[in-house]
Amino acid sequence: MFEVRHIDKTYSPGTVQQTCLFSDFSLAIQPRSFVSVVGSNGSGKTSLLNILCGSIGVDQGTILMNGEDITHLKEFRRYRRIGRVYQNPALGTCPSMTILENLAMADNKGHSFNLHPGVNRKRISAYRDLLSPLGLGLEDKLSVPVGMLSGGQRQVLALVMATMTPLDFLILDEHTAALDPKTAETVMHLTDQVVREKKLTTLMVTHNLRHAVEYGDRILMMHQGQIVLDKDGEEKKALQVDDLLGLFNSISIECGN
Amino acid sequence: MLMSILEQGLIYGILALGLLITYRILDFPDLTVDSSFPLGAAVSAVLTVQGMAPVLTLFFAVLAGCLAGLITGLIHVKCKVRDLLSGIITMTGLYSVNLNIAGKANVPLFGGDTLFRNALTKSLPAFLSPFSTLLIILIISMLAKLALDWFLSTKAGFLLRAAGDNPSVVTTLAQDQGRVKILGLMIANSLVALSGAVMCQQQRYFDISMGTGAMVIGLASVIIGTNLFRRFTFIKSTSMAVIGSILYKACVALALQMGLDASFMKLITAVLFLIILVSSQIRPKKVSLHV
Structure with missing residues (x-):
């Protein structure tokens, strides 16, 4: 179980660029759930991931992992x-080292x-x-430096590497966004397979509303540091891409876009 | 002249191995080198004068270099000072340390035994004796190269390579990037100090200024080696660095041969480095300015 309680986060405090992103933000992620997070740019999705992983700190509040602070x-x-x-x-693998070394x-x-x-x-x-079930032929390229692979191959390798050892949580940060549509589907399919097989608690940020609807068992929509939509179970299953898109548009209009 | 090129080239080859770690693997512009090179020399010279077996002094020189790297690493990682500045701080401070270790700016190794002139070298058969110096240097630099090769093939070595290649991988492997960097700097400066110590034994004196330009010499060697043999993937980068160092020394010797005065040594070093950088079109990789 992953939990953030009452967190506050302000960027560049004390300057003209001061922006308050989270204020009294709380979220709990149940064990073994696959949560998709959607939302416009700047809504706080990636910041949330960074806060969970510790790449950025919080001003207030607590982060709990399996009950531990x-x-x-x-x-x-x-x-x-x-x-x-x-x-x-490029971030998930070492380019000058071979697939085997990675x-x-x-x-x-x-x-x-x-x-x-x-x-x-x-x-x-x-x-x-x-590697062989992935159908990318990577198993025959073990001694090839990873830098020689295509973006899609590298991303698949990064996914394999991230989930190789026993894990409690899998964090996917728009991991299909830089891939072509076909490769994105392959990677998404593989992700779903791995998550189910290993029964991982997963948090996936995505801009692909269809992925968010099709995969996972809970969906969150974020806007200006708040959760504006939170559906799981049957409600989530009933949700259509158009419903999400409608909500997305209404939020954007509010902002004057 | 060929002998002297090979001797000098192989000694600086050990230095190049150190720079291979910082510059090529860690992508860390480590200026500590300019002081850890004479540090190794100072330690070796003083201990030799005091009567320690020359071979043993190398061990203490390595230890001293290791400490120098540790200091730069701690300044960079713990105090969050930029990589370039951390090296400059250690380099500047070490100058005084070197002077105090040596006691004066110049320590000659008169008469007594050195690494290259002792009972063992005197007992060598006559046909070998002109090559004894080169032979000993070759053995030491090969040992250093093989040790580094071995280290880079271990798990710790993999992590070191990953730290320079893609630091975020190190973090997601639940390892501390900072510690890996410090370890890399320690190993690199150990090699540099070893190179300084061997140099001091070979030229039979320590001089406080012998480290000036050491970084440039090492970098030039690494860049020559790795660029020249870029297409030969079967040649290890450590071998490339050592060969690069010999070629670099050959270039310098050639420049001197063409009638340039020895006082132009550093100028030759710098200009040659510039030529190598430009001609290889591989300028130093962008230095990351954040910790």
């Missing part, structure tokens, strides 16, 4: 139990990075088995 836990320590896939396919590192998450050999040869066939 992690508000002041350093970013890298939080990732012990969090996997994250970024919008930019996988070996991801495989070692949670263990010490000591002076043992970086690649455990015995694991190579397991890596192949992990």
